[in-house]
Amino acid sequence: xxxxxxxxxxxxxxxxxxxxxxxxxxxxxxxxxxxxxxxxxxxxxxxxxxxxxxxxxxxxxxxxxxxxxxxxxxxxxxxxxxxxxxxxxxxxxxxxxxxxxxxxxxxxxxxxxxxxxxxxxxxxxxxxxxxxxxxxxxxxxxxxxxxxxxxxxxxxxxxxxxxxxxxxxxxxxxxxxxxxxxxxxxxxxxxxxxxxxxxxxxxxxxxxxxxxxxxxxxxxxxxxxxxxxxxxxxxxxxxxxxxxxxxxxxxxxxxxxxxxxxxxxxxxxxxxxxxxxxxxxxxxxxxxxxxxxxxxxxxxxxxxxxxxxxxxxxxxxxxxxxxxxxxxxxxxxxxxxxxxxxxxxxxxxxxxxxxxxxxxxxxxxxxxxxxxxxxxxxxxxxxxxxxxxxxxxxxxxxxxxxxxxxxxxxxxxxxxxxxxxxxxxxxxxxxxxxxxxxxxxxxxxxxxxxxxxxxxxxxxxxxxxxxxxxxxxxxxxxxxxxxxxxxxxxxxxxxxxxxxxxxxxxxxxxxxxxxxxxxxxxxxxxxxxxxxxxxxxxxxxxxxxxxxxxxxxxxxxxxxxxxxxxxxxxxxxxxxxxxxxxxxxxxxxxxxxxxxxxxxxxxxxxxxxxxxxxxxxxxxxxxxxxxxxxxxxxxxxxxxxxxxxxxxxxxxxxxxxxxxxxxxxxxxxxxxxxxxxxxxxxxxxxxxxxxxxxxxxxxxxxxxxxxxxxxxxxxxxxxxxxxxxxxxxxxxxxxxxxxxxxxxxxxxxxxxxxxxxxxxxxxxxxxxxxxxxxxxxxxxxxxxxxxxxxxxxxxxxxxxxxxxxxxxxxxxxxxxxxxxxxxx
Numbered sequence: 001x002x003x004x005x006x007x008x009x010x011x012x013x014x015x016x017x018x019x020x021x022x023x024x025x026x027x028x029x030x031x032x033x034x035x036x037x038x039x040x041x042x043x044x045x046x047x048x049x050x051x052x053x054x055x056x057x058x059x060x061x062x063x064x065x066x067x068x069x070x071x072x073x074x075x076x077x078x079x080x081x082x083x084x085x086x087x088x089x090x091x092x093x094x095x096x097x098x099x100x101x102x103x104x105x106x107x108x109x110x111x112x113x114x115x116x117x118x119x120x121x122x123x124x125x126x127x128x129x130x131x132x133x134x135x136x137x138x139x140x141x142x143x144x145x146x147x148x149x150x151x152x153x154x155x156x157x158x159x160x161x162x163x164x165x166x167x168x169x170x171x172x173x174x175x176x177x178x179x180x181x182x183x184x185x186x187x188x189x190x191x192x193x194x195x196x197x198x199x200x201x202x203x204x205x206x207x208x209x210x211x212x213x214x215x216x217x218x219x220x221x222x223x224x225x226x227x228x229x230x231x232x233x234x235x236x237x238x239x240x241x242x243x244x245x246x247x248x249x250x251x252x253x254x255x256x257x258x259x260x261x262x263x264x265x266x267x268x269x270x271x272x273x274x275x276x277x278x279x280x281x282x283x284x285x286x287x288x289x290x291x292x293x294x295x296x297x298x299x300x301x302x303x304x305x306x307x308x309x310x311x312x313x314x315x316x317x318x319x320x321x322x323x324x325x326x327x328x329x330x331x332x333x334x335x336x337x338x339x340x341x342x343x344x345x346x347x348x349x350x351x352x353x354x355x356x357x358x359x360x361x362x363x364x365x366x367x368x369x370x371x372x373x374x375x376x377x378x379x380x381x382x383x384x385x386x387x388x389x390x391x392x393x394x395x396x397x398x399x400x401x402x403x404x405x406x407x408x409x410x411x412x413x414x415x416x417x418x419x420x421x422x423x424x425x426x427x428x429x430x431x432x433x434x435x436x437x438x439x440x441x442x443x444x445x446x447x448x449x450x451x452x453x454x455x456x457x458x459x460x461x462x463x464x465x466x467x468x469x470x471x472x473x474x475x476x477x478x479x480x481x482x483x484x485x486x487x488x489x490x491x492x493x494x495x496x497x498x499x500x501x502x503x504x505x506x507x508x509x510x511x512x513x514x515x516x517x518x519x520x521x522x523x524x525x526x527x528x529x530x531x532x533x534x535x536x537x538x539x540x541x542x543x544x545x546x547x548x549x550x551x552x553x554x555x556x557x558x559x560x561x562x563x564x565x566x567x568x569x570x571x572x573x574x575x576x577x578x579x580x581x582x583x584x585x586x587x588x589x590x591x592x593x594x595x596x597x598x599x600x601x602x603x604x605x606x607x608x609x610x611x612x613x614x615x616x617x618x619x620x621x622x623x624x625x626x627x628x629x630x631x632x633x634x635x636x637x638x639x640x641x642x643x644x645x646x647x648x649x650x651x652x653x654x655x656x657x658x659x660x661x662x663x664x665x666x667x668x669x670x671x672x673x674x675x676x677x678x679x680x681x682x683x684x685x686x687x688x689x690x691x692x693x694x695x696x697x698x699x700x701x702x703x704x705x706x707x708x709x710x711x712x713x714x715x716x717x718x719x720x721x722x723x724x725x726x727x728x729x730x731x732x733x734x735x736x737x738x739x740x741x742x743x744x745x746x747x748x749x750x751x752x753x754x755x756x757x758x759x760x761x762x763x764x765x766x767x768x769x770x771x772x773x774x775x776x777x778x779x780x781x782x783x784x785x786x787x788x789x790x791x792x793x794x795x796x797x798x799x800x801x802x803x804x805x806x807x808x809x810x811x812x813x814x815x816x817x818x819x820x821x822x823x824x
Contacts, residue, residue: 031313
C-alpha cells in the first residue's frame, strides 16, 4: 500500500505539472477512437441484423421451389428452435369485374418469428379465420377495394379485413412484384391454385439461440439441396452486404491507423520524457532506492496514466456515440443500441496496450541506466533486443484486439517489414541532407546542422511525420474511391421502375403510355428458357458441385433476344468471324456464368425455350454490372426468322409522384392485362440511406485520424525543443540577428516537412498503386499530385506548427531562454 500511495502521489504531482500531457492526450485519442468505432459498429450491425431478421420474419429461412421436408421442423423442435411456414404464389384477384395480379401469401399462426405483422387497424392473424385476408393498400387504388369488400381468390371469396402497413421494402419489391394478400396457410389448398405450373415458393423460418442456428445452417449447407436458397439474417441484399463489409474493413483499419498514429505520439513523447525519468531515477538510486522499488514506482505511474487516460477516452467515446444516436436513428428503425461493455473493455485495453507498447523502449532504457551513465549522458540500454521483443509482443496483443485473425496474419508482418523499410528510408533522407550541408551557407547551414546533431531522434521524427502524412494521403485516397464506388453503385440516374410481362400485341400501347408521361424506356424482348446441353452433351444439375449452378440449371431464366449486347455490357472475349457456324445463330454469355458452367467461345449450346429446343453458338463473353439496376441477362440470343414466345421488359427512372404513378398503373391494368409493374424507388432510397450512414462513419473516423495525426506532429516537434532553445541561446549570446534566428528556427521545420513529405509521397505512390490494382481494379500509373500534395501539405503544416509553437521562444532574450532551460 505505501508503494501504491507513493506512486499515486507522484503521478498526480506530475499531472499538475503537465509532465504527462502529451502521453495523456495520445492515450485519450487512442481509447476514444477505439471505443467510438466499436460501439458504432456493434450498434449498426445489431440494428441491421434486427432489421434483416424482421425482413425475413426469422433468423434463418429456407426458401424452396418444392415443399420442405418436415424432418427439419422436427430437428428444430428438438433443439429449441421456433419455426414458421409460408407459401407464396402469384395469382389474379377479382373485385367488381376488375382483375389484378397479386402475390398471395399463406402464413402459419406464429408468423412472423421476428418482428410483427403490422396492419393499419392493428388486427391479428387469429382474427382472419377462414374467410378474411389482409391486403396491400395499393389494391384500394388499383381495384377500388375497400375494407369489408369482397375479394375473389381462386375458387373462394374473402373479405378484406385490414390493410397491411410498414412492409419492408427489401422483401416487398423484387421477391414480391405485385400487391400482397395474406391469409392463413391452411386456406391455400382450398383455393385450387396449387399445381405443377403454379410456381409456388415454400419458406420455412427458424429463430432461437445463435449456437443452434449455426449448427442448423451447417446441416442445411451439408444437405446441399439444389432447389433451396438458405438465407441468414445479414444485410438485406448481397450488394449492400459487400459494400458494408468494405466499410467495416475500412473502419477496422482506420481505427488501427488512429491507434498506431497515437502510438507514435507516445513513442516520441516517451523519448522526450526519458531524460527526466533517468535524472529522477539516478537521484533516487544515489539515495539508496532499490531497482525493484523504482521499477514498481514508475510502472505503477504509467499504469495509472493508462487507466485514467483510457477511462477519459472511454467516456469521450461513449459521449460522442450518444450524441450520434439521433443521426443513427434516422437510418435504422429500430435502432438497437449495443451494450457498451465490449466497447469499454476494448477502449481500456487498447489505451493501456498502446501506452505500454510504445513507451516500453524508453521505460526499459530508463530502468537500465545507472547514475554514472546519466552523468556521462550515456542512455544506451544494456540489451535493446529485450526491449524490442517485449514491444513486439505488446504490439501483437494490441493489433489482435482491433483486427480479425485473417487481417492480423498479413497486417502484423506488413507493419514490421514496413517499419524497418521506413527507418531505412528516413535514414537515407537524413544522409542526403548531411551530404547537402557542405554546399550551403549562413542560416541554412546552421538549420541543417540543427537537424543532424541527433540523427536517431530526427529519423524517428521523419518516420512519425512521414507516416502521419502518408496515413492521411492513403485514407483520403481510399475514402474518396470507396465513396465514389458506392455512388457509382447507385448513381443518381439509375433505373428505379420495371415493367415486365408485356406481350407482343401490347408493345406499342405500353410504349405509348410511357412516352405520354415523358418516361424514356426501351422495351427489350426476352424469352423464358433453360440451358439443357453443351455440344450435344446434356447438362444436368447432378454434374455440378456448386449449389448456384444446380439452381440455375433447374429453373428457367430470363433470356434476352437482341441483335447485339447493350453498350453498358463490356465484351471481354469474342469468337473470330472465320470460326462462326453460319447455320447457327449466336449467343453472348455473361463471363461468370460461362466460368461456372465451363462454357467457351465456339461451344454450341442447346436451350429449352418454353418447350421449343433451339441451338446457338457462343460468340462473345460479357462483363455485367449486376448492381447497376439496368436490364442485364445471363444469355443474349441473336434473333432469327423463327419466332419465339417472347415478352417484353423495360425499366426507367420515374419522376412521377404517387398520384401520377397510380394513374399510369391503372391505365396499364385497364388496357393491358397481365403487365407487371415493379416500383423499386423505396428500396433504392433505403439502400442509399444506409450507404450514406456508412459513409458518415468512414468520414467520422477519418477526422479522428486527422486529430491524432496533428497530435503526433506537435509531439514530434516538441521532443527536440530543448535542443532548439540551447542553439538559440548560443546564437543570441554570439550576437546573431533576430531575423537570422527566425529563419534558422522556421527553416528547420520546413526542412523536416519537406523530408517528411518526400517520405510520405514515396509510400503514398506505392500504396495508391497497390490499392488501385488489387482492390479497386483500376489502371496503375504515376500520380504527380500525390508528390505535390504530400510535400506542400507537409511543409506548410510544419511551417504553421513551427510558427505557432516557436514565435514566443524566438522573441525571448538570452536570460529568458536560460531560465526556460533551467526550468526543464
